[in-house]
Structure formats: structure tokens, C-alpha cells
Amino acid sequence: xxxxxxxxxxxxxxxxxxxxxxxxxxxxxxxxxxxxxxxxxxxxxxxxxxxxxxxxxxxxxxxxxxxxxxxxxxxxxxxxxxxxxxxxxxxxxxxxxxxxxxxxxxxxxxxxxxxxxxxxxxxxxxxxxxxxxxxxxxxxxxxxxxxxxxxxxxxxxxxxxxxxxxxxxxxxxxxxxxxxxxxxxxxxxxxxxxxxxxxxxxxxxxxxxxxxxxxxxxxxxxxxxxxxxxxxxxxxxxxxxxxxxxxxxxxxxxxxxxxxxxxxxxxxxxxxxxxxxxxxxxxxxxxxxxxxxxxxxxxxxxxxxxxxxxxxxxxxxxxxxxxxxxxxxxxxxxxxxxxxxxxxxxxxxxxxxxxxxxxxxxxxxxxxxxxxxxxxxxxxxxxxxxxxxxxxxxxxxxxxxxxxxxxxxxxxxxxxxxxxxxxxxxxxxxxxxxxxxxxxxxxxxxxxxxxxxxxxxxxxxxxxxxxxxxxxxxxxxxxxxxxxxxxxxxxxxxxxxxxxxxxxxxxxxxxxxxxxxxxxxxxxxxxxxxxxxxxxxxxxxxxxxx
Numbered sequence: 001x002x003x004x005x006x007x008x009x010x011x012x013x014x015x016x017x018x019x020x021x022x023x024x025x026x027x028x029x030x031x032x033x034x035x036x037x038x039x040x041x042x043x044x045x046x047x048x049x050x051x052x053x054x055x056x057x058x059x060x061x062x063x064x065x066x067x068x069x070x071x072x073x074x075x076x077x078x079x080x081x082x083x084x085x086x087x088x089x090x091x092x093x094x095x096x097x098x099x100x101x102x103x104x105x106x107x108x109x110x111x112x113x114x115x116x117x118x119x120x121x122x123x124x125x126x127x128x129x130x131x132x133x134x135x136x137x138x139x140x141x142x143x144x145x146x147x148x149x150x151x152x153x154x155x156x157x158x159x160x161x162x163x164x165x166x167x168x169x170x171x172x173x174x175x176x177x178x179x180x181x182x183x184x185x186x187x188x189x190x191x192x193x194x195x196x197x198x199x200x201x202x203x204x205x206x207x208x209x210x211x212x213x214x215x216x217x218x219x220x221x222x223x224x225x226x227x228x229x230x231x232x233x234x235x236x237x238x239x240x241x242x243x244x245x246x247x248x249x250x251x252x253x254x255x256x257x258x259x260x261x262x263x264x265x266x267x268x269x270x271x272x273x274x275x276x277x278x279x280x281x282x283x284x285x286x287x288x289x290x291x292x293x294x295x296x297x298x299x300x301x302x303x304x305x306x307x308x309x310x311x312x313x314x315x316x317x318x319x320x321x322x323x324x325x326x327x328x329x330x331x332x333x334x335x336x337x338x339x340x341x342x343x344x345x346x347x348x349x350x351x352x353x354x355x356x357x358x359x360x361x362x363x364x365x366x367x368x369x370x371x372x373x374x375x376x377x378x379x380x381x382x383x384x385x386x387x388x389x390x391x392x393x394x395x396x397x398x399x400x401x402x403x404x405x406x407x408x409x410x411x412x413x414x415x416x417x418x419x420x421x422x423x424x425x426x427x428x429x430x431x432x433x434x435x436x437x438x439x440x441x442x443x444x445x446x447x448x449x450x451x452x453x454x455x456x457x458x459x460x461x462x463x464x465x466x467x468x469x470x471x472x473x474x475x476x477x478x479x480x481x482x483x484x485x486x487x488x489x490x491x492x493x494x495x496x497x498x499x500x501x502x503x504x505x506x507x508x509x510x511x512x513x514x515x516x517x518x519x520x521x522x523x524x525x526x527x528x529x530x531x532x533x534x535x536x537x538x539x540x541x542x543x544x545x546x
Contacts, residue, residue, distance in 0.1 A: 020063040030072040033057035034079025040160040041084065042438035047164035050157050051221060054186025055193065058133055061112040062194070063119045073112020077105030084155050087436040104144060104152065111140040118516055120523035126191055126209060128516075130216055133187025134180040135513040141179055142510055145408070149358040153407040154439070157182045162442035165224040167471050170450035172227070174409055174498040176506035178446070185220035188213045230452025232469050233421070233492035237396040240283035240316075241456060242267040243464045244292060245482040246430045257294040260430075260460065261303060263482065264292040265310045271484050272313040281486055283316045284395035289458040290321035290334065290403050291428040297337075298345060299325055311341045317393050319400065321426040321458075324352075331381050334361065336400045336426055338391050349392060351400040352385025355408055388414045396491060399423035399453070406443045409503065416451045416499050421491035423447070425457045434479040437463045445471040452496045454489045469493060 020026065036053030039046045057076045061069040081101040089097035114136055122129045137157060145153040158178035161167045166181045173180070192213035244263030247256050268288075274280035297303040297320065311318050317340045324333040334356065338349035358364045361382035389400035389411075399415025399422070406412060406425045415423050425444050429437040441463050448455040448467040455467045465476030466487045477483035498505075 020061075020068075021059060023068075026060040026064070026072055027075065029056045029060040030076040031079050033060065034076040037076070037080045037155075037157075037160070038084055041155065042160075042162065042442045043435045045163055047161050048221070050160045050164075050182045051186035051189055051217070054133060054137065054157070054183050055190040057108075057112070058115055058129075058187060058190045059194070061115045062190075063123070064116045066113050066116050069116025070109040070113040073115070074105050074109030076112070077108030078102070080108070080155060081105055087432040090431055090433065100152065103148070104155070107140050107144040110143075111136055114139075114513075114517060117524070118520040120527050121516065121520040122191075124523060126195065127212075129191040129194075130184040130187035130213070130220070132513075132516050133190070134184030135509050135516060137183035138176050138180050138506060138509040139513040142176070142506055149364050150355060151408075156407075158446060159407075159439065159442050162445045162471065165222055166220075167446060167449055168224045168227045168229050170446050171229050171452060171496040171498055173501065173505040174413075174450050175446060176409075176509060177498070180509060181220050181224065185217050188217035188220065192217060229449055229470050230494045230496050232452065232454050232490035235491045236488040237284045237422075237491055238281050238486060239396070239422070239456065239466075239489045240271060240286045240314075240484065240486045241458045241464050241466075241477075242271065242286060242288055242292075243459055243462060243477050243481075243483040243485075244288075245461055245480065260291070261293045261295060261306065264288050265306045267482060267484050268310040268314050268318065271486070272310075272315070275314070281488075283314065283486055285393050285398070286311075286314055286316055286318045287398075287424050287426070287456060287458045288318055288320050289428055289460045289464070290336075290426040291323065291430075291460060293320050293322040295322075296325045297322060297339075298347075304344065307339050308341075308344050311339050311344075315341055317341065317346075319391055319398065319424065319426070321402070321428070326383065331383055333383050333385070334402055335385075336389070336391065336402065338393060351387070351389040351391060351402070353382070353402040353405065354385045354387075354389070355405050355411060356382040356384055357404055388418045390415060390418050390420060396489070397421045401425045403427040403440075406440060406447060409506075412447045413451065413499060413502060416453055416495075420453060422454045422456070422489050423451075425455070427457060428460045429463075429479075430461045434463070437461075437479060441465065441467075441473065441476075445473065450496065450498045452493045452499070454491075454493075456489070 033053045033056035036049040040050040060072045081104045145151040158175035295303040334353040336351045338346045391398040399420025444457045449471045462477045462479035466474040475485045
């Protein structure tokens, strides 16, 4: 028996394991991500920076510990939401502004945590990076669109694309599909940059994946230009918007109630004179904004009298935005009511706002909030309506949406499925600023494309305007000015795929995001187990500790 000498142990040259970017790099990237997402939105309108912001945020949290992923995502969220929502402080003060901004940033933080969690999955299958990124952004927005207290959808990726090609995708999957495309493009940019980066020059990397991610990003960003949008119907109705303006912007708007009503009456009477002189078309309906009569015209005879005079002179019904008092002191309703010539208010054609804004139009947990400050009692109790906003005049069936409701997918869709031929957003921006008004108009543009219905926004102070089914704005007004606009609107049109599918595309994407989170679990366990066994070959040819 011959004894063999012991074989010499094989030595594996250790290459540093994959690591996250240094914190001194990742933190500025998170800040830049928030800034990019901010300036992509109106009033800046640099829509092409949205994918860049997504990519920067993803790079900052990739391969980090979960707590660090949350923290960096939270930082990006603060940089986005604190300046984006500054207009909320004009009416409610700095504390609600900060609380709302921090609450929205928490959702960004949770998404950062989720991205950190799935790092092993996208390291193993790099092709999944754009897909996972799109799914997680849709899931994050779906969450904050609904919670807490009914959610607050402001600042969605989809709302940054009013001038971008991705807007056209709204006709096929609504705002969630637009968000998915923008975020997936950001994921492709991130994968492209990460793949092209060479921390180890000795490792040669094929160009195929780099080119593949570049093509995916280009297709997602520019490809929607080839996508058709819905065409409106052939019948038309002549619609007028009256933007009466207010004597002064700011919190004392409510002290100017009669002056604001008089401004809208005067604007309508001026339009009537133009029509009588043949210089303007006779409108089939006139749209006044939210709070154009903050005096309840169903209870106040003076308000009713001046509105009736305006309707009689213009010889067309007026959709009046008003605040209706109830029999219980302190309870009010934010409503649109159709006011006809001669016969006056049509009590069958009243829409009461279905989604009042918490902490601004009603106070959740009032008894608990009162323990913190007695100023909660300054917030009136606005009751929510229980029917879809359909206003049916002889000439046109209008889907009525009041102010912030345009941000909520289901409220706008409900009007279209109920038979709206066009939809109108009645809003009051007098206690905010022009940036908020332009952010709201961007939402109107998306909704017009999403549902294939021409739309309008009627504001007390601006910005008001008409929007076509391709998202283009027509005859828009300035801000803090009085204006009257008249346009022939095309009625109805084809029912888009987005309208037919409703929330199902979003729910499908949320379900797939959950699958991705679950799929990362065995990979994380494997990495944790094999870290003690030494380095193993990575998917890109490097040696890494799993």
C-alpha cells in the first residue's frame, strides 16, 4: 500500500464581495434623487428627470442593510415632499405641512427598504431590475394613495409626465401604467450604469446586457410616442369657463365670500353681453369653480337672486361650485349644483364631494387631536357625498370632480363609467399658489388621456383651461386674474382600455411586487448561509461572498 502525499490546498484568489456604494456617495445620491423627482413635476416640468430620480434612488439603496435602505429612501422622500407640498402650509400652517410631508416620505422609506431586501434577486437576475423597479413604485404609490385616512396621491410619477411621451400609456392602464413605465425606465438606467461600472478592471464584461438595458430604457421613455390615444366623439357642446378671481389671495378668502360670488356673476354677465353682441358663441353650459358661491344659495335668497340673474342673462345653465349648510351646525357639504335659467336650482342635479381632504376639510380623530391643540376646532366638518358626480343638462352630461378628487383614480373613472361625456374639475386655488394649480392641471391632462374624454379645469383664480383627449391644453388662463373662456368640446368617445380595466392592472402589479419580495427570501438565506463558507462565483464572473 502506497501512501500518497497530501494534496496541497487550492487557493482561491478572493475578489472583494459586492458591496453597496459608500454612504458618503449614497446619501448625496438620495438627495439628488428627491430633487430630480421634484423638478420633474410642475411647475418645473422637467419630466425626463423622473427616470433619473428613480435610478439615483435605486442605486443609493442597492445592497444596503434594511435599516439603511429605509433611511436613504426616507431622505429622498423628504427632499421631494417638503418643497412639493409647501402650499399646504398656506392654509393649515407649518405643522400639518411637516406632518404630511414626513408621512409621505415614510412610504418612500419603506420602498427603499424593499429595494434593499430584493438586492440579491436583482444581483442574480439583472434583467429583472427594470421590472422590479416598476412594480415597487406602483406598489408604493398604491399604498399612499389609500392610507392613511383615504390617502394623498400628490407627487406620483405619472403626474410628472404631462408633457412626456409616457402620458399616452394612461389610455391603456391608467396612472399606474404610466408610473410603471417611468420607474422601469429608471430601473433600466440603473442596471445599465451598474453593469457598465467596472470596480475590478481585470474582469471583462460583455456588451450585450449593456446594450439591452439601453434599448429597454429608450423604448420605455420614447416608445410611447408611437402609441395611439382615444379619439373623442363627433358631437359637440359649447362650454364656457368663468374664472372670477378673488380680491386677495390667502386665508381671508372665506371672508370675501360675497365679493367672490359677485366676481363670477360679473364675469358671466360680461360673457352674456359678448354673446348678445355676436362677438362670442352662445354657450350650452357655463362652469363656475369650487367655492364660487361660498354662500349657500339654497338658503340665502340674495345669493340665489344674483345667480339666477346671471343664468337668465347668459341663457344657459350654470354649474355652480358652492358650500351647502346642513341642519346640524358646523356640518357642511362641498357641492356642484346645476342652476337653470328661469327655473333656478335643479335639486336633482347636485354633486356632493365624495372625498373631503382630512385635516383641511374635516378633522379625523378630532377628540384626540384636540388634546394636542384647540385649533382643530377651526376645521369645519365637511360631509362626504354618496353618489357619483354626474350632472346632466340638456346639452351635455358632465362628470363633476371637485378639487383634489382629480388625484384619485376611482373617483374620475366612476364618472366616465356612469356616462360622462366630458368631465369638469371645479377647484379653488385661492388659498394655495400657482405651483399647486399647475400640478392639478397636470392631473386633469392625464385623466383626459386615461379615459378618452375631453376635460376642463375651472378655478377661482387659475389655472383654468380645456384639455383634449391627447392631453394637450387649450385656451388656458393665467393665475390670479379674471378670465372667461369658451370652447366647443367634443362629447363622449371610445371607451379606453384603462376605463374598462379599472384598478386591475394596479392590483396585478402589486401582487407581482409581493411575489418579488417573497422570491428574494431564499436568496437572502442562501447568501447568509454561504457567507461563512467563503467566496463563490458571482453571476458576472466576479467572486463574491453570498
